[in-house]
Amino acid sequence: MGSLFTPLSWSDSGLILTGVWNTIIISVLAIVVGTALGLIVGFIRSESNKVVNVLFGSLLDVLRSVPLIIQLILFSTLMGAMGSPLAPFVAGSIVLSLYTMAFMSEVFRGGFESVSPSMQTAARSLGMSNWQTIYHIRLPISLRAVFPSWLGVSLSVIKDSALVSVIGYMELLRTSEQLISRTQQPLEILIGVGIFYFIISYPLSYYGRYVERKMAI
Amino acid sequence: MDYRFHWNVVFQNMPELLSGAFVTLHVSVLAMLLGIVIAILLAIAKMNNTKFFCHVATVWVEIARNTPALFQIYMAYFGLGALGIHLSPYAAVLSALVFINAGYLAETFRGGFQSIPSTQYSASKSLGMTSFQSYWHIILPQMLRRIYHPMTNQLVWSILMSSLGILVGMSELSGTTQRLQSLSFRTLEFFIVAAVMYYILTKLVLFGSSLLSRRLFRGEI
Numbered sequence: 001m002g003s004l005f006t007p008l009s010w011s012d013s014g015l016i017l018t019g020v021w022n023t024i025i026i027s028v029l030a031i032v033v034g035t036a037l038g039l040i041v042g043f044i045r046s047e048s049n050k051v052v053n054v055l056f057g058s059l060l061d062v063l064r065s066v067p068l069i070i071q072l073i074l075f076s077t078l079m080g081a082m083g084s085p086l087a088p089f090v091a092g093s094i095v096l097s098l099y100t101m102a103f104m105s106e107v108f109r110g111g112f113e114s115v116s117p118s119m120q121t122a123a124r125s126l127g128m129s130n131w132q133t134i135y136h137i138r139l140p141i142s143l144r145a146v147f148p149s150w151l152g153v154s155l156s157v158i159k160d161s162a163l164v165s166v167i168g169y170m171e172l173l174r175t176s177e178q179l180i181s182r183t184q185q186p187l188e189i190l191i192g193v194g195i196f197y198f199i200i201s202y203p204l205s206y207y208g209r210y211v212e213r214k215m216a217i
Numbered sequence: 218m219d220y221r222f223h224w225n226v227v228f229q230n231m232p233e234l235l236s237g238a239f240v241t242l243h244v245s246v247l248a249m250l251l252g253i254v255i256a257i258l259l260a261i262a263k264m265n266n267t268k269f270f271c272h273v274a275t276v277w278v279e280i281a282r283n284t285p286a287l288f289q290i291y292m293a294y295f296g297l298g299a300l301g302i303h304l305s306p307y308a309a310v311l312s313a314l315v316f317i318n319a320g321y322l323a324e325t326f327r328g329g330f331q332s333i334p335s336t337q338y339s340a341s342k343s344l345g346m347t348s349f350q351s352y353w354h355i356i357l358p359q360m361l362r363r364i365y366h367p368m369t370n371q372l373v374w375s376i377l378m379s380s381l382g383i384l385v386g387m388s389e390l391s392g393t394t395q396r397l398q399s400l401s402f403r404t405l406e407f408f409i410v411a412a413v414m415y416y417i418l419t420k421l422v423l424f425g426s427s428l429l430s431r432r433l434f435r436g437e438i
Contacts, residue, residue, distance in 0.1 A: 062416060065373075065377075065415065065416045065419040065420065066377075066412045066415050066416055067377040067378070067380035067391065067415055068377075069380050069381060069383060069391065070380060070391065070408055070411055070412050070415060071412070073404075073408055074405070074408045074409065074412060077404045077405050077408065078405060081220040081405055082220065083219070155283075159283075159284070159285040159286070160285070162285040162287045162288065163285075163287060163381075165287075166383075166384065173285070173287055173288065173291070177291070180295060185299070186291075186295035186296050186298065186299045187296050187299040187300065190288070190291055190292050190295065190296045191296075193288060194280075194284050194288055194292070197283065197284045197285055197288060198279075198280065198283045198284055201282075201283035201284070202279060202283045205282060205283060
């Protein structure tokens with residue numbers, strides 16, 4: 001009688017690669033969308049008056065104070081209950097993007113507020129329009145200043161993307177979980193997964209620290 | 218939307234949810250305290266001249282910072298299980314959180330320590346303080362001010378990440394919610410209440426931390 005469990009073999013590499021690919025896709029998507037939205041929201045918050053700011057801020061604060069895993073489950077059940085269930089990938093990318101946006105907007109707001117008002121006055125006095133001031137002066141300066149924090153948030157998004165597995169998206173950790181239940185070799189598989197995340201994350205965090213050190217002086 | 222909310226079953230189970238929330242708070246605070254102790258050792262090891270300790274601490278810190286929390290929890294629960302060390306869900310989540318907290322806090326502590334100019338130490342020595350006195354009265358209070366906010370953030374992060382206990386069957390707030398909703402099928406109601414409870418929990422921690430900081434630092438931060 002054959003064993004119930006079959007050991008890990010080379011034919012599993014396709015499944016693992018799919019998991020790797022799905023992790024990369026959803027992380028990149030969330031980072032791109034989250035950055036774009038975060039930039040807009042951060043700009044609005046740095047411009048607007050106190051009332052709008054507090055309203056916006058407390059909304060974003062909810063996204064940051066509720067665990068991602070709860071947000072994912074809540075959103076996908078809510079869509080199901082409303083009669084339009086979403087595919088795990090769609091629901092996962094929406095929640096992860098909004099979650100990223102909440103952190104990114106804070107990063108960019110800090111960046112915009114770090115550009116001194118006298119710099120804007122100077123630009124305006126040189127005859128630049130409001131839009132030109134934003135595009136040529138405020139944006140480049142603030143983006144440079146926030147780059148290390150942006151990288152930090154992006155890294156945490158790559159790591160948090162593992163949580164999308166709870167609503168059934170086949171990212172790396174979920175594929176490995178399925179392989180574990182078939183092969184009963186948790187240690188080998190998990191160490192492999194850990195190495196993958198480390199290989200992606202470590203060079204970026206090292207680079208982030210390098211940039212931060214260079215900018216500090 | 219033709220979904221009817223039934224809140225009754227949630228309120229009937231409120232005591233259980235509250236005790237779940239207590240477990241969440243409990244595990245995160247414990248993970249924080251143990252994490253602080255190990256982080257101090259790691260920070261000292263990283264600044265030590267002995268190569269071996271420095272390398273061990275660096276490997277710990279980098280692994281903790283560069284892999285997902287969920288991976289750490291699986292490692293503690295399934296990975297150690299394969300080695301014959303069977304941890305309960307509570308112990309698995311606790312040890313994963315301690316591992317990560319220690320890694321992050323070690324860098325915070327090291328940065329905080331290095332941000333105090335060494336002249337402060339020389340000055341206090343020249344005033345006749347012993348080595349211990351200058352650390353205790355001069356270096357540590359200044360350091361604590363700089364690392365206080367990062368430490369608060371780490372505690373909030375621990376509370377949020379302890380929700381991963383849902384995946385290994387731990388009975389903290391998320392796990393309890395998961396169990397109760399599977400008994401009653403009121404998924405939406407239970408998770409909405411859980412989300413609100415997490416929100417309140419993090420706000421309470423932040424509020425407590427700011428009260429404490431006012432008392433500790435008297436507004437000078």
